[in-house]
Structures are given as structure tokens and as C-alpha cells.
Amino acid sequence: MTIFSKATQLVRKSSHHQLLSTMTKFTGSLVGMGNPLLDISADVGQDILDKYDVKLDNAILAEDKHVPIYKELVDNYSPQYIAGGATQNSIRVAQWIMTANGKPGQTAYFGCVGNDSFGNQLEECAAADGVKVHYMKDESTPTGTCAVLVKDGERCLIANLAAANNFKPSHLETDESKAIYESASLYYIAGFFLTVSVDALKIIAEHSVANNKTFCLNLSAPFIIDFFADQVATALEYADFVFCNESEAEAYGKKHELGDDLKEIALKIAASPKKNEEKKRFVIFTQGSTSTIVAHDGKVEEYKVVPLPKEDLVDTNGAGDAFVGGFLAGVMAEKSVGDSVELGHEAARFIIQQPGTTLTKPCEIKL
Template sequence: MYKEMAGMAGVEYLAGGATQNSMRVAQWILRKKHCATFMGSVGKDSFSKTLEEKAEEAGVKVRYQKQDDHPTGTCAVVITKNGACRSLVANLAAANHFSKSHLDVPENKALLEKAKFYYISGFFLTVSPETIQTIGKHACEHNKVFSMNLSAPFLCEHFKKPMMAAFPYIDILFSNETEAAKFSEVQGFGLTDIREIALKTASLPKENEKRSRIVVFTQGADNVILAKDGKVKEFPVVRLPEEKLIDTNGAGDAFVGGFLAQLVQGRDVADCIKCGIWAATEIIQRSGCTFPPDLRYED
């Protein structure tokens, strides 16, 4: 299938998946090369070369763990009906084989220790919970910011144990409304109101008591929910006319990228959310998680 698509006219290649998308968006907004470093696992093949080239073009510094026996993970995305429908077929391959040993490589260890902000997708719970624990503990011990994303409903249910092992280290949690509802169900909150779920999630036990947990729930075209310090705020989302909506694939990743781009600059949470909304709004007007290179964020 991938070979067939590669031979099609107009095929585009982007450096994915979810976390790498977020890092590309953050770099687009920050405009300073190598603010973001991404670590993941790839094969030794042409796709890994394309992946690295596309990430570097976006300004992201990549430190891939390269596998001898597994090809680079790929995801074919077919968009139809002017962006209204999408079909994704993923082959995770090497992406499923990242190991904690990659963090022990001297250059990687130096990058890890130098960083002040960390972001890990919930999908990584299926790959290396040990790595998540290592980074979470490091962030906690050095009072750095550790953020994660619930990423998918099935993770809340089928990977509950590693998710909750990581939870005490989470300073900032991202999720959409569907994932939040499943999390509430699995945790036995007995709640269905998105605001109440956000508050309850923010109040779960936390290791680093020097900062309060921030919970951010997106809801597509509905308000973004923020829970912190026992309070909830809502932020309106820009509603686009239907003719401008091209592709919602990557909107959540873009939101996180926009949020983090402001966070690392010391902006308050409200500014981070506003930038996240802006980034997501721009991305859904284009095909894939792409962005116009000359467009700049103005707060």
C-alpha cells in the first residue's frame, strides 16, 4: 500500500506522528532552530532519511534510535470529501521498539539534562513506560515541567497501570473530550460533566508539590477547558466556515505545539491556550499537519 501511494501524484511526506507534529508546530512559532529535540525510534531505510530531513527542515533536532531489524514506522493518510473524511492506516514498526538505553547515549543524556520542559504522548505508554518513568522522575527531582497527553481512549483503559504510574509526575495534562470521558469512566469518577472531570483529574496525587497540576481539555469546535487550583476556565475556539475547513488531522497536535511554544517562553497558561487555539485553527485550513512558513503568531 505504501509503495502504491508513494507513486501517486501529489503525495506529501511529513514528519509525524503526534509528538513530532507538536514539536514541528512549536518550532514554526518559535522561529529559532533546535529549540525542540525529539527522540524516537526508526529503521535504517529511506523513510527514516525522509523523516529526518523533514524534521530538520522544520527546525526540530532529532535523535533517533535506529533499529536494524524493523522498518521506520509509517502512517498513510487519505483525505476525501474536501477534508471532511479521513482514513489512516498505520504501521508502527520501529516506533514500537524504542528503549530506555537510548537515553544513556552521552549526547542524548546531555540533551535530557539540559532540557527544562518535557512532553510525551500517551501512545508512548505502549512502547516504553520505563522511559516515561525515568523522564518524569528527573523532571520532578529537578523541578522541571513534565507534560503528557492521554492521546486515545483505549490507552486509558488498556494501559491504565503504566498511565497511572506516570500520573504523579504530570504537571500538565492534555486530552480531548472523548479521552477525558473514558478516563473518568475507567477511574470510577462517576462524572460526565467535562468541567468536573477536569477538576477531579487536576486534583489527583502529584509528586512535585511546588507547582499545581494543569489540565487542558480540547473539545473540537467547542470551548477549551482549563482546570487549575480548584478552578475551571473556558476559552472559546474560532469557528471556521465549512468551506475553510480542509483537514482536522493533526489539530490536537498543533494545539499542544502552540501551547508549548508559549510555555517555554514563560507566558501564562491563558496565553499558552490562546496560541494553541490559533495554531490548531491554522492547521485545519491546510492538508495534514502543515503550516504556511511565513505566517507568524501575534498575541
């Protein structure tokens, strides 16, 4: 049986098709752009991590040696199939919170999928979560997938971008795309998209600067920082908010010889060159259950994380995405940065008690 025939967990009712057709005009405030992927998530042993030469708490792009893992998970591990992709996850979480607080239709998302059942399922899932998606459809390449290897609550991600890698800037030049992103005031793009199209990112980012809107960037993974340094440097100049976790912060510090003090690294990123000088940059480093660091205008603050009992931890996959989603919901609701960080903590705390970035339970987060 193929991966496609086994992905029954994403099947949605026909009412969601109706929802898709009614979500035509976007009047919300947040737009994301990234790599839409179908997560294939399974609990595995150390043997699988060793077999494919991967480590927990890391995210990589699939190489030839990783290609067999998708079939192996399907054949031997009864995986879960979850709508994924870092940016799309954050947008879904932000909308989940906004909807629960009486503000539906606040988010939209761009990405590229195949013209196949997985692409259709991703679109239906996003619509069911209240997100307006405007995917570019690739007729010749299948929708991207991500192997999510979970062990003892920690995870490793192996992404096979497939169609997601084929997003073109021309998609943003259509009337519908322009109407969507010109309506928004807040933009979010994860660093994973820097491997796909810096030119597309610049269209959104330059619109943001020209109109004094807010652009947010996530550094996403150490390999992005190490191997796509020029692309990161280009994107960083547009960023009003920069997110990453401690391992990505350490990688950035090492790459740019900024030392290993995370607070100092955050301050130096905050002070680096910026296109829109009217807004001073905020740099936000999450550290799992350790305090979140926020650097801004030469100062650093720390926000404590309420620890989760180990027995309640299900899966750390999506914790960082959920944090950003909660934070962006706070920005949309015009909360302070400190309050937005706390919203991020609440969202991440919820997600790590779920398998993957699943939003099947009611949101109890209050804005």
C-alpha cells in the same frame, strides 16, 4: 510500485543534510519523545471506513485486518506522505512558531525509526523544521507508518508502529541523549508512547521531577485510556500539564467512574496524586470548535474558540497536535496559561486549513 518508491513528496535538498550535521549541541528548552511515523494520508469514502471497521475521529493501532490498507491507499488513492507521529507533530509546530519569533533551535525529539529511506526522510523533514532529532535506529524493522483516512474534513488514524515500537531506554543513557534532555526544562510525551516504553518515559519524567522542571502528558486516544490504564496512571503522577480532547476525557471519566461532566473530570484529574507537589497540575481539554476547558487548583476556566468557516476546513488531522505545539511555544515564551491556550487555538486553526500537519507556509503567530 512500492510505498517507498512513491514517497517522493518528502524528498529534501542536500542542504538539509548539512543542517543535520551542524545541529550537534542542543541548548534549547523543549524535548519530546514519541513514535515517529510517516503519515500516508488520503481522502476516502465511507466504503473504506466500513471495509476496515474504523470510525472517524478515532486513532487506533493496526491489527492484522488493517495491514492491507497501506498498500490500498498507495495503489488507489494517490496519497500525500507527511512526516508525522503525534509528539513529533507538536514539537515541529512549537519550533515553527519559535523560529518565526526569532528563537531557532529550541526543540529536540527522541524516537525510533528504521535504518531506511523513510527514517532518513523523517529526520531530514524534522531538521528542515528546525527540530534536533536524535533517533534510535532499528536495523531490522522498517520505519513506522500511519494511515490517515480523511472524509469530509474529519479523520481516522491507523498506526503501524513498526520500528517506533522498539524504542529502548538504553538510548537515553548515551552521552548525546543525556546532554539533550538535561539541557531542556520542558518535556512532552503523548500517551501513544505508553504502549512502547514506560521505563523510557520514567527516565525523562523522574529527571523532570528531580530538577523541578515541567513535564507534559497527552492522553492521546480512548484506547490508551481503556487498555493501558496502569501505564496512564504511572505517567499521570509526573504530569504538570495534561492534555486531551473531549472523547478522551469522556473515556477517562467512564473508565474511572468520574461521571460525564467534563469540568468535574478535569478537576478530579487535576487533583489526583502528583510526584512534584511544588507544582499544581493544569488539565486542558480541547473540544474542537467548542470552548477549551482548563482546570487548576480547584477552579475551571473556559476559553472560546474562534469558529472556522466550514468551507475553509481541509483536514482535522493534527489539530490536537498543533494545539499542544502552540501551547508549548507559549510555555517556552513564559506566557500565561490563558495566553498559551490562545496560541494553541491559533496553531490548530492554521493546521486544519492544511492537509495534515504540514508547515510549508510562513508562521504568522506572534508570541
